[in-house]
Amino acid sequence: MIPQDKIGPPLRVAALISGKLTCVDLWTLRKMYSVPCELCVVQAKQASGASPRKRLRWLVREYGLLGACSRLLGRLVGSPIIRRDNELLEEMFNFEDLQQWWKRTGITTVSVTTLNHAESQAALSRYSPDILVRVSGGILKPSIFSLSRLATLNIHHGQAPQIRGMWSIPWGIVEGRSDWIGATIHIIDQGIDTGGVLWRGGPQLAPGDTNVDLLFRTHLEAVDALVTILKSYSKGDNPKVWPSGAGGISTYRSAPGIWNWLRLLYLGRGRRASVLLERGIAC
Amino acid sequence: MLNLVGSAALELITRCKAGGIIVNEHTLTRDETRRHVDILARWFEFIDLDDLPRRLANRSKKPFCLLTFDDGKRSNASVTAPELKRLGVPALFFVVSEFLGGQIPLWFDNYLLLQKKLGSVPAELSPRTIKQLPYALLIERIEKACLRHGIHANTNDEDIGPMTWDQARYLRKLGFRIGAHGATHAIMTREKKTDALENIGQSISAVGLQIGEPCTSFAFPNGNYTAELARHAVNCGVRYVMTTEPTWADATFPLWRLPRLQLFGSQSRTRIQLKIVASATGQILLNPDGTGRAYAAINSLAKAGQGIQRKLDPANATAIDKESNLESPALPPSAAQLERPWSRDGARLNYRSFR
Numbered sequence: 001m002i003p004q005d006k007i008g009p010p011l012r013v014a015a016l017i018s019g020k021l022t023c024v025d026l027w028t029l030r031k032m033y034s035v036p037c038e039l040c041v042v043q044a045k046q047a048s049g050a051s052p053r054k055r056l057r058w059l060v061r062e063y064g065l066l067g068a069c070s071r072l073l074g075r076l077v078g079s080p081i082i083r084r085d086n087e088l089l090e091e092m093f094n095f096e097d098l099q100q101w102w103k104r105t106g107i108t109t110v111s112v113t114t115l116n117h118a119e120s121q122a123a124l125s126r127y128s129p130d131i132l133v134r135v136s137g138g139i140l141k142p143s144i145f146s147l148s149r150l151a152t153l154n155i156h157h158g159q160a161p162q163i164r165g166m167w168s169i170p171w172g173i174v175e176g177r178s179d180w181i182g183a184t185i186h187i188i189d190q191g192i193d194t195g196g197v198l199w200r201g202g203p204q205l206a207p208g209d210t211n212v213d214l215l216f217r218t219h220l221e222a223v224d225a226l227v228t229i230l231k232s233y234s235k236g237d238n239p240k241v242w243p244s245g246a247g248g249i250s251t252y253r254s255a256p257g258i259w260n261w262l263r264l265l266y267l268g269r270g271r272r273a274s275v276l277l278e279r280g281i282a283c
Numbered sequence: 284m285l286n287l288v289g290s291a292a293l294e295l296i297t298r299c300k301a302g303g304i305i306v307n308e309h310t311l312t313r314d315e316t317r318r319h320v321d322i323l324a325r326w327f328e329f330i331d332l333d334d335l336p337r338r339l340a341n342r343s344k345k346p347f348c349l350l351t352f353d354d355g356k357r358s359n360a361s362v363t364a365p366e367l368k369r370l371g372v373p374a375l376f377f378v379v380s381e382f383l384g385g386q387i388p389l390w391f392d393n394y395l396l397l398q399k400k401l402g403s404v405p406a407e408l409s410p411r412t413i414k415q416l417p418y419a420l421l422i423e424r425i426e427k428a429c430l431r432h433g434i435h436a437n438t439n440d441e442d443i444g445p446m447t448w449d450q451a452r453y454l455r456k457l458g459f460r461i462g463a464h465g466a467t468h469a470i471m472t473r474e475k476k477t478d479a480l481e482n483i484g485q486s487i488s489a490v491g492l493q494i495g496e497p498c499t500s501f502a503f504p505n506g507n508y509t510a511e512l513a514r515h516a517v518n519c520g521v522r523y524v525m526t527t528e529p530t531w532a533d534a535t536f537p538l539w540r541l542p543r544l545q546l547f548g549s550q551s552r553t554r555i556q557l558k559i560v561a562s563a564t565g566q567i568l569l570n571p572d573g574t575g576r577a578y579a580a581i582n583s584l585a586k587a588g589q590g591i592q593r594k595l596d597p598a599n600a601t602a603i604d605k606e607s608n609l610e611s612p613a614l615p616p617s618a619a620q621l622e623r624p625w626s627r628d629g630a631r632l633n634y635r636s637f638r
Contacts, residue, residue, distance in 0.1 A: 092415055094407040094424065204479065206472035206509050207581055208574025213415055220417065221475060271577055279509045280540070280581040281588065 011037040011234040014129035014148075016115050018044040018137030023090045024219055026098035028135050028155070031223045033105060035230040040127050041109045042120055047138050049114045070257030077261045081269075085212045092216045116141045131233055133226070134188060145188045150233055152188040155222045157215060159200055160184040161250040164193035169218065170211045171253045174263045176275040178205055180251075181214055183222035185229060187241075192252065196241035199225040207280040210269040289556030296563045297326045302339060302533030303347030304559060305525065307502075307543035310358050310442045315548035316366040322552050323348050324372075326559070331373040332460045332500060332523065335541075339534050350374040351525065351543060353464055353502060355383050358441035360450035368457050376454055377464035377502040377525075380489035382445045388436035389468050392443045393425050396434045404428075414505065414573050417478075418469035448493045455494050462500030463490045463521065472507040480515050487519040499523060502543070506572030513539045528578040529558075529568035535586060542578070545571050 015032060017025050021043070033039055048055070059068040089095075110127075112120040115137045124132070124147045132152040134140060145152040158168020163180035172180035182202025187195035203217035229239050256264070267273040304327065311319060323329070327348035330338055338347040350367070352359050355378030367374050382389055394413065398404055406412065408428055413421060429435060438444035446454075451461050463486040465471065471479040483501065490498040501516040506527025513524045517539050528542035536542060544562045546555055561567040566579045 088412075091406045091409060091412040096407065204472050204474070204476050204509060204511075206507060206574075208507070208570075208572070208577045209472075216415060217417075217473065220420075271575065272580060274584065277577060277580050277584055279511070280578075281585045282510050 011035075011131060011230070012127065012129045013037045013039050013131045013133060013230065014124060014127055015039065015041045016044075016120075016132060016134045016137055016140070016144075017041060018047045018115055021099075021102065022086065022136065023093035023095040023098055025135050026095070026102055027093050027219065028133075028223050028226070029107070030098060030101055031227050032133065032230065033107065035227055035234060037131075037230060037234050039107055040129070041107055042112060042115070042123055043109055044112050044115045044117070044120065044137060046114055049117065067257065070259065071255055073258040074256050074261045077258055077265075078256070081261070081265070085215075088212045089216060092212075116144055120144060121147065131230065132188075133230075139192060140188055142190060150238075153198070153226070153229070154186055154188050154193070154195075155219075155226060156184045156186060156193045157218055157222070158182065158184065158193070159202060160186055160193040160197060161244055163251050163253060164191075165253045167253065167256055169214050170256070170264050170269075171260075173211055173214075173267060173270045173273045173275060174256075174260050176273070178275050178279075181205060181218070183218045183225075185222060185226055194250075197244070198229050198239045198241065200242060201225065205276055205279045207277050208271060209276050210271060211264070212269070214270065285557065286553040289553055289560055292560040293326050293556055296560060297346050300346065300531060300533075300563055301342045302531050303327060303330075303349070304562065305349045305351060305532050305541055305543040307525075307527060307545045308350065308352050308363075309354060309547070310352075310356050311363050311548045312358075313362055313366050316363050317370070318552070319546065319548070319555070320367070320370050320372050322555050323350075329372045332375050335523065336538065339532060339536070346531075351377060351462075351502065353377045353504075354379055354389060354468070355446050355451065355464070356442055357444045357446045357450070360446040360454055361441060364454050364457065364459060367459075373458065373460075375460040375462055375500060376451070377462040377500070378446070378451055378490065379464050379466070379468050379504070380486040380493075381466045382468070383451060383493075384447045385445060386438050388438050388443050390422055390425055391468070392436040393429050393434060396436055397425070397428055397432065400432055400434060411573065414470060415473060417473050417475070418467055421469075452494060455496075460500065461490055461494050461498070462502060462523075462525075463487045463498050463516075464502050465504040468504045470505045470507050471503055471512050472509055476511075479512055483512060483516050484519045487516065487521055491520070500525065503527075503572075506543075506570060507574070508540070510540070526578075527572050528570055528582075529562050530565040530578065530582070531563050535582070544568075 013032065015029060029041065059071060063071060110123045112123060114120065121143055124144065128149070129147065130149045132145065132148040134152065134154045140152070158164070158180055159182040163171060169181050172178065182200065184193070184197055185199040186193060186197045189195040201221055203214060203221055232239050270276050306323070328343065328345040330347045330349055332349065335349060350372060352363065352374060355376060359376055379389065397408065408424065416424065436443050455461050466482045466485040466489065469482055471482065474482065487498045487501060497520055499521055500523040501521045502525040508526050516524050522538060523541060524539040525541045525543050527545055529544050530542045532542050544558065558568065565582060566576065569575055570578050
């Protein structure tokens with residue numbers, strides 16, 4: 001029982017989402033909804049405001065012509081795999097049930113062009129959230145992540161700061177790094193997945209697992225941890241920031257090129273990866 | 284024709300191959316029990332759990348067969364065990380500790396009824412999906428579906444309801460062995476690690492307390508395992524840990540990772556014989572735990588690890604091999620001692636080397 005003098009206004013939480021609501025997003029929202037807080041969703045219509053030409057130019061500048069081509073080819077090879085992965089995730093998270101829940105709840109949703117757009121900034125300023133949670137979407141600009149009173153949180157599907165960036169679980173499989181597989185809840189700052197860590201953990205790795213199985217189990221654990229963190233904020237506590245735990249070594253990985261997509265396929269998406277198989281014989 | 288091929292192949296294999304098989308059954312009628320014993324007795328010698336280390340280490344005239352029954356259904360105590368006793372066949376019964384003596388059916392009995400009623404289950408209940416879920420989520424999803432379709436498995440059915448602890452103790456009195464099979468029938472690798480460890484520990488201690496002697500064996504529900512979970516089971520006091528890898532058991536397997544070949548009462552003589560033949564290759568059969576043939580690669584990894592260990596530390600190798608396979612009741616040495624053995628000389632092995 002909370003003492004009467006400690007009961008203040010409920011925690012105001014804004015969830016940031018980009019594009020259509022996926023099963024992963026809905027699972028996160030459903031669990032966040034169980035926290036005694038006032039929840040609002042800011043949903044962007046598109047991930048980025050940049051034109052395809054601008055994005056292509058950035059890709060070439062960043063990775064060189066060969067690297068850019070490899071990434072584009074990778075996207076070509078990877079898109080059917082991602083589609084299939086999403087179907088599997090929808091089955092595991094029970095997407096249909098989540099969609100019905102979403103229709104029933106009637107959570108306030110503000111639609112904006114992109115998460116970094118002025119519209120989004122205005123909407124968030126009006127709402128003045130205590131906590132911002134980036135559920136999906138790209139990198140947030142300081143003008144957005146600084147709008148929360150207490151913290152802006154992110155679930156990174158990889159063990160930061162050991163591995164930062166995207167596709168961390170498949171990178172862990174491809175590069176044989178079990179210590180990369182997992183998730184991190186961290187405070188968003190200027191860098192990519194560099195902010196203070198509030199929780200870090202991972203699922204059990206077992207022979208026969210694939211990247212989708214691991215993502216599913218990782219997300220379940222991460223969202224449970226997120227709920228605990230939000231509950232502690234709502235009680236007025238400030239969750240402790242964990243020590244980095246990487247021994248100073250931090251790797252950044254971006255989207256995979258064609259070679260790494262092929263490697264993932266060759267490894268049966270984890271089923272033939274020694275990093276998972278050896279879990280059957282070694283701890 | 285297939286029967287002849289199966290018999291001939293088995294004749295050959297049982298003459299050449301060391302070790303034997305650990306059979307994983309669930310429920311059998313009296314007739315099925317007799318039939319299975321009849322088929323297996325032709326090629327194998329039935330052994331008790333205590334004989335396993337010796338039989339794994341030493342070659343005998345006839346390969347061994349250890350019969351195990353999972354889950355602790357009532358028919359195990361009322362039908363199968365009396366028949367086995369009459370036939371003089373030893374067996375090991377793995378029981379789900381929270382299931383015993385209760386009225387709640389195991390999740391897969393409800394699931395099978397659901398499958399039967401619906402014909403094809405919706406995607407979120409597909410066998411692949413359902414076996415990926417942590418226990419709480421799995422139960423919630425199945426119960427919701429059962430409620431919607433008015434299904435509830437009848438625990439008065441002897442093949443669905445559990446035996447009581449009294450019956451389990453009586454089986455022990457008859458000379459059968461009782462092992463642990465989880466507190467619930469959760470698939471341990473899908474749980475949070477702490478939950479899985481607790482579940483394993485609880486079941487081992489419950490069996491020990493109820494039977495009145497230390498529990499010495501544990502079988503992973505659904506077969507999914509990791510070395511870490513197996514080590515925990517060993518630390519909880521068991522000596523034998525069993526999976527569902529469908530291969531023969533021989534001296535290359537440590538006691539904490541014993542393979543078991545799954546058989547069902549409805550299977551014909553031909554099918555059983557061919558299945559045993561296929562299991563002897565260690566490559567063909569799919570693991571019923573849903574990991575396909577990953578076990579073949581795991582076993583190659585383990586053997587390669589042992590080989591490297593021997594090369595790196597020849598003085599220790601014999602002791603390690605001996606300990607890992609046969610002698611050590613205290614810990615799973617292969618896991619502890621072969622932990623990334625290749626990293627010692629910096630030569631990291633990759634999967635390609637083991638294919």
